[in-house]
Each structure stands twice: as structure tokens, then as C-alpha cells.
Amino acid sequence: MSAPTLPVPPPPPVSSVARALRPVLARLRLLRSVWQRWFLWVLLAVLVLALLVTVVWLAGRHEVEQAQTLLERDTADAVSDLRGGLQRNAQTLRASSAGVMDHDAWLARAAGLLREHREWLRLEWRDSALQPLAALDTPYRRRVFEDDGRGAEQPDVVAACANARKLGTPAYSPSHYVPSPQGGGLEAMELCVPIEGGVLVATYALREMLTELVAPTLTRGQEVSFVEPDGTRLVAVGAPRRIGTRVFTAQQVIDLPGSEMLLRADGWRAVPDLFPNMLTALVTAISIALVSVLVLLARDTRARQRVEHDLADALAFRKAMEDSVITGLRARDLQGRITYVNPAFCEMVGLSAEELMRSDVDAPYWPTELAHEYQRRQAVRMAGALPPREGFESVFMHRDGSRFPVLIFEAPLINAQGSQTGWMSAFIDISEQRRIEELSRATQERLQASARLATVGEMASLLSHELTQPLAAIASYASGSLNLLGTDGPVARVDQAEVAMAVRRIAEQADRAGQVIRSVHDFVRRRDRTREAVAPQALVDAVLPLIELQARKLGVQVEVALEPDLPRLLCDRTLVEQLLLNLARNGMQAMDMPGLDERVLRLRVAPVAPAPDGNAAADARRWVEFSVADGGCGISAAVEERLFTPFFTTRADGMGLGLSLCRTVVEQHGGALGFERLVPRGTVFRFTLPAA
Ligand code: ADP
Secondary structure (H helix, E strand, O other): OOOOOOOOOOOOOOOHHHHHHHHHHHHHHHHHHHHHHHHHHHHHHHHHHHHHHHHHHHHHHHHHHHHHHHHHHHHHHHHHHHHHHHHHHHHHHHHHOOOOOOHHHHHHHHHHHHHHOOOEEEEEEEEOOOOEEEEEEOOOOOOOOOHHHOOOOOHHHHHHHHHHHHHOOOEEOOOEEEEOOOOOEEEEEEEEEEEOOEEEEEEEEHHHHHHHHOOHHHHHHOEEEEEOOOOOEEEEEEOOOOOOEEEEEEEEEEEEOOEEEEEEEEEEEEOOOOOOOHHHHHHHHHHHHHHHHHHHHHHHHHHHHHHHHHHHHHHHHHHHHHHHOOOEEEEEEOOOOEEEEOHHHHHHHOOOHHHHHHOOOOOOOOOHHHHHHHHHHHHHHHOOOOOOOOOEEEEEEOOOOOEEEEEEEEEEEEOOOOOEEEEEEEEEEOHHHHHHHHHHHHHHHHHHHHHHHHHHHHHHHHHHHHHHHHHHHHHHHHHHHHHHHOOOOOOOHHHHHHHHHHHHHHHHHHHHHHHHHHHHHHHHOOOOOOEEEEOHHHHHHHHHHHHHHHHHHHOOEEEEEEOOOOOOEEEEHHHHHHHHHHHHHHHHHHOOOOOOOOOEEEEEEEEOOOOOOOOHHHHHOOEEEEEEEEOOOOOOHHHHHOOOOOOOOOOOOOOOOHHHHHHHHHHHOOOOEEEEEOOOOOEEEEEEEEEO
């Protein structure tokens, strides 16, 4: 029956250029994905950095603004304090002139005031023409003014009093420098308070004004100074500026009648101050955390990349391995659809991977006549039945329709989560193995036939010897009969009976000769190679005439012992007979040496007692043991080593095939062949055969 041929689709046209470009394109794609990933990371890092810098900068600016605002507020407060203080001082001065006033009384009052107000250098009482009436200097410092330098025409006093008269309120002179008689000098300012019949003039020391009238909280942290509108600094008090600090400046106009000055405060803070307050600290901490996370992420990505790389390597390795093995591999899902095949499998069945994976539940490599059985097998497998571990044999069909035997190993396909997702199968094409087995079987058979023929050759001489006896008997009976019959007269009645007896003897002898020849013929004739149930007795009976043939020649006595109730054996009769003959012949040949008192060959057949530790399989079958014992030369260690090697012999005319063939035959039947040394001499060979 010719196999159905499957339609062969033409291979898809793939231009050689496209094929050549494929690796280049794959490389480019890989490069692009790597580049994309790095670009995103760099972008993220830049953005985070920008955010960080902006936040820190904003926080710093906020802090600077806060410091500035605070300073301005403090300065404005200080100016209003100063104005208030000056106003109170002017009122105090005016109040001191109340009531009747003489020279001494004024001096006493002035002394009291000067003690209270350290900011005043001098108090003067002048008349309306500004002529001094009385004057007193502060007790807190050495005298600054010469009395004659403070006449009516003292320009600052004149200016202040002119203003005071014009406005009708206390007025001030612009600041002026008063050189000190002891060297150096100080900045001062005149206050003119108009009173009844004159004026009171108080001279302010600007430095003391700052220390006394401006709140000490302001002067402690920063430098506070009086500045003229043109920017000239008059006096300054407070802490000097530290190096590496940033200066904050705030100034306020002190608008006094007749005098204009600015109060200026210079504050400083360490810049850049990264942790000015909680906010910046918090922002910085978060930013540091963010950067740390970024670094960790980058590390993680690097580790991932390494793992990906390793994984790609492992995949490539696995693929190379799958592609290089000659074992076909196939994976199926739980519905029986093919999910994976390796190139070896595709080659085995002559179908492409796409065709195989496209195929339905019926696989295209199932021989049509067996598809039904395979479907059933697949259903059993999909139901979860475990296949035999040692694999099982099956037949697949190539795309060209040819069938070939395969050995299949199947195992459940378990995924990373430990659940079964299908079945994995490995296939070995065993056609070649089958061919070799067949070849070796044929060779073995030929070898056995040759061995048998060799045995026959050896027996030819025995045969001739054995046949001479009946032939001689036949000849003598024949000539005796002829004599009785005579040629020259009629045969007597008694003679007739004798002749009949002689002819019977002739027939008997001829039968005996025929038996001898038949037994040899039976042995040589190639019978069918089939196993059949044979009684052990029949096997022994078949070879016994041949054994005895040789035994007679060598003067050996043959003893046969068969135990009763032996089971029939399942065996190839011809081979087992040859086996028995071989062992018996070997035993007899071993005893073929001078000086032996008795030459006995013992052939025993007995059932094998089940071994106490025998496994269930062995016990299930019954076995029968054959043993052939001789009292011959025995087997030396050197001979034992090579005993079963083909063509090993110690005999000049031996072929050395006997024992190696014997072992093959026994093993083919599932039994075992071995030997033991006997005491005091000889060897026993034993082999087992299974009962039918
Ligand atoms: P062959 O009989 O042609 O020599 P065999 O394979 O039957 O080949 O035997 C190989 C050798 O094993 C023999 O030559 C002999 O030396 C030795 N041998 C076999 N059987 C016996 C035995 N019963 N006693 C002693 N030696 C034996």
C-alpha cells in the first residue's frame, strides 16, 4: 500500500539581502532600546537635579528676603523709638525751664538732667540774642567744648535756634564735627528749645544717641549708623562684620526739624546658608532621599541589565543546545497543541515548525492507519497519566509518507510557579538501531548454523564408526541369507524361517543406522525460529543419541537425572538442543585425558527453588535449571578470563564459538549461564530457562 503523499508548500521567498540585513537590524534595535533606556535615566537625573537646585535656591532666597524684611522692620522700629526718645528729651528740657529760674537753680537742674541723659554732651541756657547765660557739660566724659568757642555766633546753635524760632517748636542743627582738645573729636548735633526769654540748647553726641535711644537688640546683632543723605557715615555702633558673611542693609530717614539724617542698619548672615530653617532642611532631606532612591534605582537597573544579559546568554546557550542535539524535542500544552519543536524534530518528520504548531489535535506525523490509536493515547496522557520512565516505542510518518520507529520519553512540563502547563517529549529515531539489531540477529543465526555444521563435521568420523557396526551386521546377515538361499537348489522350509529372521535383523540394523543418521539430520536441519512449549525430557531425548555417540568413542559414561513433574519450557528448541550438546561435548572433551579412573558426565534437570529474597517478577515465573557436570581437567583462571570470548579455544581443532553462543542463547531466553569448579576435579555448567 503506497503511503499518502502530503502537499509540499514552496519555501517562503527570502531575499538574500534581507537575510544579510537581519542581524544588522537586530543590532540596531538593541542599540536603540539601550540608548532609549539610558536617555530616560539621564533625563530623569537632570530633572531631579534641576528641581533640587531650584528648591534650594528658592529656599535661600526666601530666607534672604525674610532677613531683609526683618531688618527693615527693626530699622523702622528703631527710627520711631529714636524720634520718640528725642521728642521726650525735648519735652523734658522744656519742662525743666518751668517756674522761676535763677542761674544756680538752672545749673542744679541741668546737672540732674545730664546725669539722666548720657546722650547729651552739654546743656546751655541762652538769652534771646543767644548769648550764653549758663552752661554745664556732661559728667560722663571729659570736657569737649571750650566756653569761648560757644558764643552767640556758634553757627550750628544759630541754625538750630533760627529754625526753632521759625517753627515755634524744638529744632535741630545738622550734625557737625567737634574736634576734641585731647585729639580726635566726635559728631554732635544741637537741639534748640525755645523757652520764655531765651532758649535752651542741648548738644547731642550722635554715638551716645545710638547707644541710648536705639534699642540694644538692634545694635547687638548688627551695625547701626547715622548716615548723611549724601551717604557720608557719621557714627556707627554694633558688632563688626564677620568675614564670609552677606550684608543686608536697611535705612530709614530720621526727619527732624532742621536736620535730616538716615539711620542705617547693616546685618549679616552666613551665606550660602543651606539649612536656614526647617523648610529648607526638609526640602534638602527629601531631595537627598530622592537622589538616593535614584542611585538605588540606577543600581537596580544595572543589576537587572546584568541579569537580562545573563538570561540572554543562557537562552542563546539553551537554543544552541536544542538546535545541536539529534534528539527531537516537542512541547505540548494541556490541550495537546504543539507549542514548541526543535530543528531535530522538524527534520525527523520533514515538516517546518510553523506547520507543526499550526496543526490541530491530530498531528501530521501520525501514520493515518494508527491515528485513532494515537488519539486515544494522547487523551490518556492529557488526562494526566504518567508515561513509563524508560520510554515507549511508537511509529511516526515522515512528510514523504515513509514510516519510522521512534523511542518516546515524556515528562510533565512544569512552569516556574510549579504548575503543569503541558508535556515535554523527547524522540529518538531508532530506525538505524533496528537495522543494526536485525543485521546482528542474522549474523548470529548464520554463526550458529556454522557452529552446528562444524559440530556435524566433527561427528562425521563418529558417524562412520557408528555406522560400520549396523552396516557390517547388515552385510553379514545378507551374505548369510544368500548362503542359506543357495544358488544350486531349492530352499528348505526351515531355511525359510532362518532367512526371514536374517532379513528382519537386516531391517532392524538398517533402522538403527537410519536413526543415527536421522538424529544428525534433525540436528543440522534448520528449523523455524519459534519459541514453543517443550518438555525438558524431549530436549534431552533429542540430543542424547548424539551425546552417546561421542561418549562411546571417548569411553565416557553418561548419567541423566530428570526430576519428576518438570514444567514445559518456553524456548527455541533447536538452539537449546545445540546448547545442551555443546556443554556435554565440552565436558566429555575435558575428561579426555590419560590417568582418569572414572569418566562420568552427569546431566541433571531440576526446577529452581525461588530465592528467599527474590523479587516479585522472578517469583511470578517458574524456572528450570539444567546442569552438566564433568570430572575433567577443570578451568584454570587464565581460561576463565576469556571463557566466553568468541574464538577462544584451547583445543587444536576447536572453533571457540561454543560457549559464547551458549551464553547468547540463554540470555535471549532471559536466563543465565554460569559455571562452578567441582571438588576434587571437574566443572559444572548450569543454565536456567523459563517455564512456559
Ligand atoms: P571449543 O569447544 O570449540 O574449544 P568452546 O567455546 O566450547 O569452544 O570452549 C572454549 C574453551 O573453554 C575450550 O577450549 C576449553 O578450554 C574450555 N572449556 C569449555 N568447557 C570446559 C569444561 N567443561 N572443562 C574444562 N574446560 C572447558
